[in-house]
Amino acid sequence: MSTAEAAADLPVAPAAWRAALGNRLVAAGLAVIAFFLFIAAFADGLAPSAPDQQLEDGLDADGMPRAPCRQFPLGSDNLGRDVLSRVLHGTRISLTVGAVAMLTALVIGVLVGLYAGYYGGWVDGLLMRLTDVVLALPALLLALALAGLMDGKVLLSRPVEIRLERGLLSVCLVIGVVSWTGIARVVRAQVLSLKERAFVEAARAVGCSDRRIVWRHILPNVLPALIVLATMSVAGTILFEAGLGYLGWGVPKPAPSWGNMISDGQPYLLVAPWLVIPPGVAIVLAVLGFNLLGQGLQDVLDPYHKKRA
Amino acid sequence: MDRRSFLAALAAPAAALLPGCGHGAQSAGTLRLAYETDFKSLDPAQCFDASTLQVMRILYGGLLDCDDDLKLVPWLAAEMPEVSADRLSYTFTIRQGVRFANGRELTADDFVYAIERIFEPATKSVGTTFLRNLRGAEPFGEARQRDAEEQGTGRRERLAEPRRLEGVRALDRCTLRIELEKPDLAFLWLLTLPYTYPVPREEVERHGEVFSRNPCGTGPFLLDEWQRGQRLGFGRNPMFQGPARPGLDRIEMLIGYDLMTQTMMFERGELDLLNIPLPDLVRLSRDPRWSPQVRSLLLQETDFLSMNCEMEPFTDPRVRQAVSYAVNRERIVQFTSGAGIPAQGLVPPGVFGHDPGRKGYGYDPGRAKRLLQEAGYPDGFAVELWYPTDVPHWGQICQVAQQDLKKVGIRANLKQVAESIFNEATARRRTVAFSMYGWTEDYPDASDFLGTLCDGSKIAEEECTNASFYNNEDVNELLHRAAVATDEAARADLYRRAEDLILEDAPVCVLIHPKEYRMCQPRVKGFTLHPMWFVRYENLWLERA
Numbered sequence: 001m002s003t004a005e006a007a008a009d010l011p012v013a014p015a016a017w018r019a020a021l022g023n024r025l026v027a028a029g030l031a032v033i034a035f036f037l038f039i040a041a042f043a044d045g046l047a048p049s050a051p052d053q054q055l056e057d058g059l060d061a062d063g064m065p066r067a068p069c070r071q072f073p074l075g076s077d078n079l080g081r082d083v084l085s086r087v088l089h090g091t092r093i094s095l096t097v098g099a100v101a102m103l104t105a106l107v108i109g110v111l112v113g114l115y116a117g118y119y120g121g122w123v124d125g126l127l128m129r130l131t132d133v134v135l136a137l138p139a140l141l142l143a144l145a146l147a148g149l150m151d152g153k154v155l156l157s158r159p160v161e162i163r164l165e166r167g168l169l170s171v172c173l174v175i176g177v178v179s180w181t182g183i184a185r186v187v188r189a190q191v192l193s194l195k196e197r198a199f200v201e202a203a204r205a206v207g208c209s210d211r212r213i214v215w216r217h218i219l220p221n222v223l224p225a226l227i228v229l230a231t232m233s234v235a236g237t238i239l240f241e242a243g244l245g246y247l248g249w250g251v252p253k254p255a256p257s258w259g260n261m262i263s264d265g266q267p268y269l270l271v272a273p274w275l276v277i278p279p280g281v282a283i284v285l286a287v288l289g290f291n292l293l294g295q296g297l298q299d300v301l302d303p304y305h306k307k308r309a
Numbered sequence: 310m311d312r313r314s315f316l317a318a319l320a321a322p323a324a325a326l327l328p329g330c331g332h333g334a335q336s337a338g339t340l341r342l343a344y345e346t347d348f349k350s351l352d353p354a355q356c357f358d359a360s361t362l363q364v365m366r367i368l369y370g371g372l373l374d375c376d377d378d379l380k381l382v383p384w385l386a387a388e389m390p391e392v393s394a395d396r397l398s399y400t401f402t403i404r405q406g407v408r409f410a411n412g413r414e415l416t417a418d419d420f421v422y423a424i425e426r427i428f429e430p431a432t433k434s435v436g437t438t439f440l441r442n443l444r445g446a447e448p449f450g451e452a453r454q455r456d457a458e459e460q461g462t463g464r465r466e467r468l469a470e471p472r473r474l475e476g477v478r479a480l481d482r483c484t485l486r487i488e489l490e491k492p493d494l495a496f497l498w499l500l501t502l503p504y505t506y507p508v509p510r511e512e513v514e515r516h517g518e519v520f521s522r523n524p525c526g527t528g529p530f531l532l533d534e535w536q537r538g539q540r541l542g543f544g545r546n547p548m549f550q551g552p553a554r555p556g557l558d559r560i561e562m563l564i565g566y567d568l569m570t571q572t573m574m575f576e577r578g579e580l581d582l583l584n585i586p587l588p589d590l591v592r593l594s595r596d597p598r599w600s601p602q603v604r605s606l607l608l609q610e611t612d613f614l615s616m617n618c619e620m621e622p623f624t625d626p627r628v629r630q631a632v633s634y635a636v637n638r639e640r641i642v643q644f645t646s647g648a649g650i651p652a653q654g655l656v657p658p659g660v661f662g663h664d665p666g667r668k669g670y671g672y673d674p675g676r677a678k679r680l681l682q683e684a685g686y687p688d689g690f691a692v693e694l695w696y697p698t699d700v701p702h703w704g705q706i707c708q709v710a711q712q713d714l715k716k717v718g719i720r721a722n723l724k725q726v727a728e729s730i731f732n733e734a735t736a737r738r739r740t741v742a743f744s745m746y747g748w749t750e751d752y753p754d755a756s757d758f759l760g761t762l763c764d765g766s767k768i769a770e771e772e773c774t775n776a777s778f779y780n781n782e783d784v785n786e787l788l789h790r791a792a793v794a795t796d797e798a799a800r801a802d803l804y805r806r807a808e809d810l811i812l813e814d815a816p817v818c819v820l821i822h823p824k825e826y827r828m829c830q831p832r833v834k835g836f837t838l839h840p841m842w843f844v845r846y847e848n849l850w851l852e853r854a
Contacts, residue, residue, distance in 0.1 A: 054712050062591040063646035078588070079644060079708055148727070166724075248698060253723055254708050267569060267588040267701070 020300040029231075029293025036286055040092040047085035048073075051256040054080045065272040075274035077265065079254075086256035087278045093257040094238050094286060097172050101237040104176020105183060106230055110219075112180070113187025118195055118214050128188070131181050139178045140243060146174045147249040168251050175240045183229050190222045224301035228294050235290035242283050258283050338851035339559040340833070341581050343566040343574060347538050350521035353503035354427055354434040359749075359843055362503065367543060367560070367847050369506040369526030372401055372420070372485075373497055375841050379659065379753055381497055385415065385507070385527065387483075396492035396795045397444075403483040408548040409509045410531045417479035419507035425449070425474045426513070427504055430457040436504025439751070442496065444488040445475030491793045494800055495661070498752030501841070529555040529847050539564055556835065556850025568701075581833050581851075582844065585826040587702055590646050593828065602828040606838035607650065609657045610749040611758065612703075614694070614710065614818040615735070619778045620742040622692070627684040629815040633670040634677035635717045636710050641820055644709050645702060649821035654808055655748075655758050657822045659840055662755025662804035669812065669819060677717040689718020696723065696745035697731040706820065707745050736772045746776055746817070753840065755804040756792055763811050764788050779816035 020026050039046060049055060058080020060066055066076040074083040116127035134142070150170050156162040164170070194200060195218065203217050244250040245259020246266075253260060258279035265275025348361055353369050356362055374384035383389055385407060390399040407415040424443070427434045428450045440446060452469035459468070476488040489496060499505070512525040524532050529549045534542035543560040566574065568586040572593075575583040585593055585603070593599045616623040616632065623629055638651035653669035656662050681689060696707045704725065711721045721743065726734070735741045750757050765780025766789075767773070784807050791803035812819075827844070829836040832852045839845060 052708075052712070054709060059643060063643045064591050079705055248725065252725065253704060254711070264704075267586060269569070270572075271588055271592050 020297060023296045023300050025292050025296030025299065027296075029289050029291070029296055032285060032289030033293060036091050036095060036289065039088055040095050043088045043092055047082070047088045049082045049085050051086045051089035052081065052254045053085075055082065056080075058082070065268060065275060067272070068274055074278045075272065077261070077275050078268055078272070083261075083274060083278055086261055087258070087282055090256045090258045090261060090279060090282065091286075093168065093251055093255060094241060094283075096168065097175065097241040097251075097257075098234040098238040098286075098290070100169070100172035101175035101179070101240070102230055102234045104173055105180040105233055105237070106226070108176070109180035109183025110187055110222075110226065112184040114191055114214050114219065114222075116184070117188035117191025118210070118218065120192075124188075127184075131184050134178065135181045139240070142178045143174050143240070143244060144247065144249055146177065147171070147244065150174075166249075166252050168255070171241065171244065171251050175237050175244070179233060179236060179240065183226070183233070186225055186229060187222055190225055191218055194218050194221050228298045228301060231290055231297060232294035235287040235294070238283065238286050238290070242279075338557065338832075338853075339561055340557050340846065340849060340851065341561050341563075341579065343563040343571045343580050345565070345567055345571075347564045348541070351524040351532065352432075352521035353506040353508065353526070354423075354432050354436060355521060356503040357435050363842060363844055363846060364543075365503040365506065366528065366842060366845060367530040367555075368524045368528045368532065369503065369508075370407075370528055371503070371506045372500045375498075375501050375753075375839075377837070377839065379840065381501070384501075390487075390497075396494070397489050399487045399489075399497070400480075401485040401487070403485060405483060406550050407527050408550060409512075409527055410525045410546045410548055411509060411512060412548055413509060413511070415507060415527055416482045417485040418482075419509065420485050420505065421474070421477050421479050422510045423507045424477045424505055426508070428453050428474065430454055434504060436502070439499050439502065439504060442489050442491060442493055443474065443476035444490050445471060446490075449474045492795050493756075493792060494795065494797065495752060495754040495756050498754060502751060530560060553848075555847055557846070560846055575828070575830075578830065581830045582836070583828050585828055587646060587648055590648060590826055594826070599828060602831060603826055604828065604836060604838050605824055605826045606840065606843070607658065608749060608823050608825055609660050609753055609840050610747055610823055611652050611655050611657050612649075612706070612745070612747040612820045612823060613652070613655070614820065615744050615746040615776045616816055616818065617739070617742045617776075617778050618780070618814075618816050619739055622684070622686060622690050623742060623816075625684045626814050627680045628686065629818070630670070631677040631680040631684070631717065632714065632719065633815045633818040634673045634680065635719065636713045636818055636820065637672040638820055639672065640713070641706055641709050644705055645821070645823070647824075648826065649823040652819040652822050654812060655762065655817065655819055656755045656804070656808060657750070657758075660750055660753045660755060660758065662759070662801050662808075664805050664808065667808075670815075674713075674717050681718060686718070689720065691720040691722065692743045693724045693741075694721040694743045694745065695731060695735065695741050696725055697728045698725055699728045700747070703745050703747075710745075710820070735776050736774070738768070738770050738773065738778060741776075744776065747823075750841070755801075755808070756788075759804060759807055759811065760788050760792060763807075763816065777816035779811070779814065781810060781814055784810050784814075 055076065057071070058066065058076040065078050066072055068075040072082055072084070074087065077083055077086065112127050112131060116124040147166065150164045150166040154162070200213060200217055203213050208217070241250060241257060242259035242262065245257045246263045248263060250259045251257045261279040262276050265272070268275050344360060348364065349355070351361070351364060351368065353365050356365050370385045372384060372386045373381050376382045381389070385404055387402040387404045390401045392399055403415065403417050409415060424440065426432050427436045427440060428446070430453060437450060449471055452471055453467070455469040456467055478486050480486055506526065509525055512523070513520045516523045522535060527549070529546055530543040531546040532541065533544045534540065541562040541564070545555060545558060549555070568584065571580060571583055572586060572589050574580045594603050614632065614636070616629050618624060618629070642649050642651055653667045654664065656664070658665070681687065694707055694711065696703050707723050711723060714721050731744070735744050735746070748758060748762060761774045762776070763779050763784060764775060765782070765785045768775050768778055768780060787803050787807040787810070791800050791807065794800035794803060825838070827838060834850050834852055835848045836844070
């Protein structure tokens with residue numbers, strides 16, 4: 001197959017990108033995401049103080065958080081830290097978790113879906129039952145159980161020491177490990193129909209190995225669906241991180257993740273609502289951004305969906 | 310009692326022994342309370358946290374009680390005991406006419422039964438640690454252990470010798486003699502704790518394992534409803550014989566409401582007592598409607614950072630002293646809205662052996678840095694600071710300490726772990742180097758702090774209460790001498806010297822003695838807080854609207 005032909009096989013061609021950018025939902029979603037990416041990249045410069053700095057004048061004479069004022073545009077929290085700085089730095093954590101957890105879920109989901117769909121038979125049975133098992137357990141409970149295992153136990157001591165430790169990375173992995181099932185199912189369904197198509201038949205006829213067929217011929221055709229799924233799942237993982245943080249099992253304190261901030265601020269809801277409103281708004285906006293983008297991409301990339309809509 | 314089990318108790322507590330029934334226009338009524346979690350057991354032998362302790366006092370009774378001035382007073386005993394000259398033998402006369410809720414009269418034998426029962430493994434009591442000094446307790450406990458191993462835990466016949474606990478005997482129906490192995494001036498305090506409250510043998514044997522859910526005691530109330538995880542109801546015990554008649558008809562406890570919900574319910578008038586959560590403290594105590602209802606209590610508790618003296622880098626006393634100099638206690642008090650006072654030593658105010666003139670470590674980061682340099686850590690070091698999840702504001706305290714430590718180069722990474730894991734790990738040798746810890750008195754005596762937390766001879770591989778694994782021969786010697794001293798002044802002096810040495814070695818960085826704030830509806834009368842019992846429901850009454 002020539003490169004030109006290969007490129008024609010990919011629906012995500014430059015023309016498709018242009019179409020996507022013309023879509024209003026995509027544009028809005030991208031704008032919101034770009035906004036958050038900008039904040040995440042320049043949080044150090046934008047934030048008035050370090051996110052964990054307990055400021056001398058951050059509490060009033062009674063030891064209570066300060067309401068929004070000129071010095072603290074969004075108020076200070078119960079430890080005298082600047083809420084604005086924390087929300088800005090929290091963007092970094094939330095986007096990192098969103099992206100890394102999504103990638104984890106994507107890798108597992110794609111591997112499981114591709115091989116289950118392509119090989120069928122007992123491979124399919126085994127992988128799909130595994131998916132069902134994970135799907136049958138409530139994701140949050142499963143994540144809490146996994147997070148509970150992260151108590152510093154040494155998993156491997158040689159050749160490198162691997163500890164089950166709570167931290168940014170482990171939170172990402174935990175979320176990824178519980179949220180790949182949807183991806184696996186969609187990928188499998190797509191592969192099931194794709195593998196009957198003529199171009200796969202042709203590839204097999206010219207003697208391509210299974211591996212080449214799966215990765216070079218089938219995967220590119222699954223990409224449109226994957227892009228939509230991945231975008232939407234970033235929104236899901238950001239929410240998931242907030243949920244874990246809220247339950248006290250997220251990124252360890254004092255890291256300013258949005259979920260941690262809401263969890264810390266909740267007892268102060270009646271006396272200092274500015275502790276929970278900013279991170280809450282940030283979560284809503286970020287989730288909205290990724291959902292808009294996902295929705296828009298779906299409209300652009302999936303003609304059937306568009307027609308129905 | 311460690312701080313965590315104590316905090317399991319986030320609801321209500323206590324009052325003065327009101328003179329007789331002189332409540333004037335007292336009327337009856339139902340006291341409405343709410344708790345976050347249900348009680349695990351209402352068996353006095355298994356009582357471990359403060360909320361259960363309060364319920365024990367309305368269901369049961371002990372030989373002695375502790376009054377408002379922290380003085381021992383007779384309770385089920387007719388008077389204070391006769392003490393032998395060698396301070397080893399105590400003879401009690403039991404009050405006449407006291408009855409259990411099932412109608413049977415209380416006798417001295419019931420105390421013997423209750424105390425011997427503590428040593429049966431099937432009772433699963435935590436009280437044995439307190440009663441080891443009873444004469445013959447050790448062989449008696451071992452014999453019961455052997456019985457349990459040989460015949461399973463179901464049966465209660467005693468086969469192995471000795472079959473009786475030598476140190477506790479009923480001389481006749483109303484005379485009880487208790488003998489000790491070694492003199493202990495703090496011993497009588499132990500008799501105020503629930504482990505020695507009499508229980509009726511016939512009820513324990515009838516209910517077996519579920520006696521913990523079917524309490525039957527000599528107290529003013531009895532349990533008449535318990536929907537697990539939802540509610541408990543207590544009605545008056547018709548057999549109760551005074552001295553003071555209870556001022557309440559009923560006590561209702563709702564289970565499963567967190568503090569925030571409790572606060573809202575209280576403000577709507579749906580609850581009668583509230584343990585004020587820190588975030589709402591300033592708001593409620595400024596509110597003219599509620600401020601007269603707020604009561605505060607300086608807890609006989611010390612919160613501290615525990616440093617494991619057997620683990621690097623805390624093996625070097627200079628490092629430990631540096632930590633003590635590095636932390637700004639005033640700032641911690643400020644962060645907790647003043648709900649506490651900076652601690653100068655381990656023994657809190659109000660506890661026997663507290664030295665009011667003690668000056669502890671001040672805030673001196675420069676000195677902390679120099680000490681670290683001398684100890685060979687010019688650039689500081691990184692360490693994990695463990696703290697349990699279940700104490701609401703400990704996370705905050707740790708974060709404040711974290712920032713102070715960072716200034717002198719100590720990078721403390723916070724590690725929040727579940728309570729059960731925390732308790733297990735910190736009590737195991739060479740496991741946790743640095744942790745946030747708290748100790749609340751079981752009884753107001755220095756032995757409960759210094760003896761429990763700093764006696765090097767009690768270091769064990771597991772379940773060790775000396776969480777700093779601190780071992781100083783001189784301190785051990787002083788503590789052992791103090792434990793058996795029979796002269797109050799000399800005893801206080803020995804504890805003071807021991808505490809001097811301990812603080813100099815700094816196995817702990819003392820932070821604060823916390824304060825607790827509670828409030829009641831205006832209709833609740835007789836509401837005061839007691840350092841040992843917190844709220845005494847039995848002393849409350851309600852004013853008719």
